Amino acid sequence: MHELxxxxxxLDIVRQHVPEFRNASVRVINKIDLLPYVDCDxxxxxxxxxxxxxxxxxxGTSCTTRAxxxxxxxxxxxxxxxxxx
Numbered sequence: 001m002h003e004l005x006x007x008x009x010x011l012d013i014v015r016q017h018v019p020e021f022r023n024a025s026v027r028v029i030n031k032i033d034l035l036p037y038v039d040c041d042x043x044x045x046x047x048x049x050x051x052x053x054x055x056x057x058x059x060g061t062s063c064t065t066r067a068x069x070x071x072x073x074x075x076x077x078x079x080x081x082x083x084x085x
Contacts, residue, residue, distance in 0.1 A: 021052040026059065028072060033062035 021027070027049055032042060046058045057075065061068035 018052055021049055021056065024053060024056060026057045026075065028059045028061055030061050030063065032060040032067060033065045 029042065029045060035042060042060050046060075049058060050056050059068050059072045059075070061072055063069070
């Protein structure tokens, strides 16, 4: 049996859950610090998700290295400000 790579499995999830991706305003992909160790390309994941929803904002984050966390927090703060306005 051929085992799919992680990237292919995630792309299959995007295809299976099109309504969730189509209706989402943001998608957070965590654990990007592990990308060098797995068969996964963040750019490909982002492109496929944005094909389903071109308005989707995608953040790659790592809680270990804090990569992407400041941008994600800024986005959240901006959303709260808009909601309160």
